[in-house]
Amino acid sequence: MPDVKVLLQDAPGKRVLLLGNEAIARGILEAGVSVITTYPGTPASEIGDRVSEIASEAGLYMEYSTNEMVAVEVAAGAANCGVRALTAMKHVGLNVAADMLMTLAYTGVRGGYVIVTADDPECYSSQNEQDNRYYALLSNLPCLEPSNAQEAKEMTVYAVEISEKLELPVLLRTTTRVSHTRGPVAYGELKKPNLKGDFVRDVKRLVMVPANSRPKHEVLLRQAAKAKEMSEKSPYNKIVRKGMEIGVISSSSAYNCAFEAAVLLGLDAGILKLGMTHPLPEKMIAEFLNTHNRIVVVEELEPYLEMQVKAIAKDRAANTEVCGKMNVQYFPREGELTTRLVAAGLSKITSKKVPIDFQKIEKKYRAVVKGLPSRPPILCAGCPHRASFYVIKKVGGDRAVYPDDIGCYALGIAPPFGVGDIMICMGASVGTAQGISRVTGRDTVATIGDSTFFHAGIPGLVNAVYNGSRIVVAVLDNLATAMTGHQPHPGTGVTGMQNPAERILIEKIAEGCGVRYVRVVNPFRTKEASAVLKEALQQSGPSVVVFRAPCTLMDAREKRRRGVEAVPARITEKCTNCMACIRLLGCPAIVVEEGKVRIDENSCAACGLCVSVCPYGALEGSCAE
């Protein structure tokens, strides 16, 4: 976006191109939300990032919390003092926060509280593609699903309003295509934030011992019934297109595809667009069912709407046929929906012909891209993780097992390193390493990033000390939450308000947890780092080696700011084109042209790793050894 200050403009009616996530940030300002907490995660990150950039000017409090659970706790504390709050996270973050979510539904909130869950159909940058609408069903909390940036902004405001009316947290569920699609957004009026809360002691409401939880469960169900009434009248649940051939029920970005697919096929389709997808507007849906002979539910991932629509049909519209992906699978249950996929499904259901021959296009395309070199994401030139993986692979070889974690360093699985044997969720490297080490007796090196270590690595480390597990925890500390956009974390000494903070050192935490062997190394000093890692592997209990060097992208930015020029590595006449640098490092700045190794000066970050590893000393340049 242009200057982030655009978000602060007091200009109702102004139209601006905003990313879905930026629109949510604007919605925060229009709703008077005053406490914003987050843990960064694609596709949710820009919500917190934009707020972080404007928080002090806007008079808000914003923090990058250590994890999503803590983020919800902090915001829920504030919301229970009557302050409006919002927490943003990626879908899997809600798993981390689920313990809090499920019982916060019982206590409720006083100030409006919105939890944004950004789902990732197609796993563009996630380990799974779970459908978080089920959390609404599970917790009995209201859920809103915007389909574009304008709605993302409006629904943020609406979510705060209904949260306050119902005294319940509200889920705002986006998907990658909603969060990461830009569209025109019309500004509304700004609302002055209010950061001043008051805590009123109310044990029956806030202390969830069984005697209080039971009646609060009843309260939750009563409020959910009220929410259902709201859903019946919600301006976001409405028939957006009239038509009698079939009735389509859809939400979120799937709705966009459904509408365009209906137009493409020339279908006389009625479309019921649902923006509030929990609780569902049962009467509205029943009426829609009763005015159509055939209903098609178009939604991404799980048959969340379809299941409920079928239940409604059974009770209230027995003669209407409902289809989607449950019995006959007209639409895929995995991956993201596209207009093409929706058109294919609708075509099967209605026998209308798709006017574009997609199969022909696909056939031609397959032929044209056969053998085309791929371009997967790789570690950047100068990335300190490359040095760390080089050291880890050199020392651990094929002997060791390498549990891996969530972050840029997941790219260590790619050649030439192949470091990464099991990767499941945030922090899991430390725990899975212990199980593997316990039953195989093999050397086990868990690789985990700095931000991930703070997020979920510490309990696992305590467990390793307590239970005497023989593992090495290699913390790849690049001094930022790099993957999601270099957000600060407890180890960086900066807060979300962009103020200085106490810097919490990972090595001190490890020592505090009782780890006896703790070392900090510079990964670019490969010899020293290798010696330390060898020693760590010889310990009888857990050990921690912190590989510390700043993310190369941050480092380059900092150097540019200071006017320091990076002098690229240089290949001398000693080069025998043995390709060791290519084989060992896979650095994008080292290329081969006509059988000869060449340094691409535009991309070389002058990290010196190739200078260190060249067996002939044929490379010249700065080097940390």
Added chain:
Amino acid sequence: MKEFNIVLAGVGGQGTLLAAEVIGSAAVRAGLNVRVSEIHGMAQRGGAVVSNVRIGENVLASTVLEGQADVLLGFEPLETVRNLRCASEKTLVMMNSQRIPPSELAANNSRYPSVEEVLAKIHVFTSKVVVVEAAELAKKAGNRLAQNSVLLGALAAVEGFPVKSESVVEALLELVPKKHVDVNVRAFELGRETVRKGRKRV
């Protein structure tokens, strides 16, 4: 206007996302409805990057349907080929000639396809191809990195592109860092001129 669909394909770091945002912002300035869709995260690490821009009153979906692009704006030859699925005989493929060899080539000791091979692949889908020497023109404008602005200029000169060049330049001024504005505007003009002249010749 029915709708105008553009697919921008390039490599992380080429300014593909910024170019897409400039088009989107220009469309909003012109009072048009638009969707600009991008994929972040893993895609940033030197990987392939694709943006979809759809302009039109009734546009809802984020991505361009297969075969339905009006323009495939290729920032790099391989990535242009990789995104041909969006092309058909009605599509204009506008491609930067500047190659960025993927690191896989070095590791496998394989070779980058020749210009003829790339063009032959494009011709399977459409005969409408314009190759833009964006690196050269950007250098002429004052900075090799301004290739994205050259390509934006080239796009702005395409017949049927629904946004006036003035709006695109305004959006550029707003979105490009101040100290690089002059170079980028020059690059934009050079890109636009090239396509205009080319059209006259045809």
